Amino acid sequence: MADVSIGPPDGDRLFGGEDTSNADRAQLLLVAGLVMAVSLVTLVVLLNATIYSENVATRGIESADGEALEVRATAVDGTGELLDATNRAGPTDHADAAETVRNGVKDLDREASRSYAERGGVARIELLEIRNGSRITTDMAAVDPNASTLAADVDRTRGFVLDVDPGSLVETNASGAVDNAFHVELNDSTGGTHQVYVYNGTDGNVTVAVGDNSGEPTVWCETPPDGRDRVAVDLTGERLGGRSCPGIWPTALVAPDDAYDITLMSANAAAGEAAATVRAVSGDTVTTNLTGGRQPAVYEATIGLRYRTAELRFETDVRVVPGEPNA
Template sequence: MADVSVGPPDRDRLFGADGARGADRAQLLLVAGLVMAVSLVTLVVLLNATIYSENVATRGIESADGEALEVRATAVDGTGELIDATNRAAPDSHDDAAAEVRDGVTDLDGELSRSYAERGGVARVELSSVRNGSRITGTIAGNGSVDPNAATLATDVSRTRGFALDVDPGSLNETDSAGAVDDAFHVDLDNSTGGSHQLYVYTNETDGNVTVAVGEDGSVPTARCAVPPDGRDRVTVDLTGQRLGDRPCPGIWPTALAPPDDAYNVTLANADAADGEVTATVRPVSEDAVTSNPDLTATPAVYEATIALRYRTAELRFETAVRVAPGEPDA
């Protein structure tokens, strides 16, 4: 009778001669794959955490910087408005002007403190110092009692701000850049060591536009900007603010005088070639009253003030000193 029993399986037939080593390699590949997968997941998690932390930190810095700049701008604008309002009131003396500004800054400090306390901040602004000056006002064409071709606005000046002319376009002489030297109203800025600078205002004889031109040492000037009169009674020429009417007019204030190396004199030349008003705030070298044409009015004024500003929150500490001189040309 035949033997039909089944014996144990043949290991070599099932796995081959190297079966053990093949199984080990498969297990190692499986483990290595799992390790790489876990590593990649960990790397992604860490990268996302880093990006999130950086974004949060950056937002915090920008927010804090913006808040500090807001406090600074509020204090500077408030102090500037206070200085100009004090000067427009024509105080009797420099001491009165300084006292008015000091009291005003104290009031501004109280307003800032209350405003930012509601937002969780502590704000403080104090007046550190003031510099005396003179505010000069008057009519352009009304200076003929001395010399219409050289009406002195101010002498021995170290800085000028808020220098503006409100001119009647119909009163300006019609000319071109070549004829402006002799025919046009202009402001002469005479620097004893740096030559002289002329700022001409006239009606262009070609197109009828109100034109501002700049010259050096009496040379033929270069037109910088122009606006049509459009039937307006007045056009404002902001010399230190470098604007004509509602348009920017860069380059009309000499860079050499912002700030200057030494003192200069300001003269209204050909003053009978324009009707209008002139306003300027100047800082004389002596810090006393300036010499000006008798037909113009010069009153004691605060030219500039320096304020100490502090602002603190749970995340921010900000301290700075700021010089405030509204309407002064950029250096």
């Protein structure tokens, strides 16, 4: 039979021998290695969690910003269209115009509330303030051939558009435009003047040139007539024939400290129509020589916009002035 007896205990294992210190050091190194490995794994997990959290948070902010901008654009565009439609309809007086806008904003608020409620949001659009003005329209044939004041003592202008017949414009160049071409003169209270000339250039293009104090102007932009009956020169929107033409409205008159006048000069050198919505320095009605084309109008409106969802709270007040030049 096999010998299964148990021998005496190993004294070195029980009481320590010459190899005991080596074994202890090995065990310590092994434990230290395991601790370091676990620490590294934990660090990696925490770092990944932090990066993920930042990405999720950033995506949430961008989404919320986009939603807030969408709501703001909807409210501003809707109110702007309401102002222009009200003015084009020819209200009987400023009270009538203001009431139309007030009712229109209420309708816009109901529509926005219903639309955004379907998406889990609560929207509110409120009319806070209205500033009155005048909308002035005229046919060039009704304007004094030499000079006629479109608007006097105004401090804001928007939607100032000349709808001209290219075939009626004088053909000239920049140096000859001063004496021959139709132009708009903007006269500020400091005594300085700014001119915007519209004429047919020698190359046949409808040309807009800009000058100061009746000096020789600089050609700013051109567009071919392309057989069109009318070409729109949008002074405050800074566009010619639908193309961008930045700089034709003087920067000093975007938000001036003092009043200025708008005068149509050499109107017999162009055929077409002129239209502008203007705000007087004081009072509701703007002074003009073209009283037959002056109508009560709402120049601007300020709306309060509120929008809330489970993740977003957005509140702001916005001044709505469609067609006003940018600063």
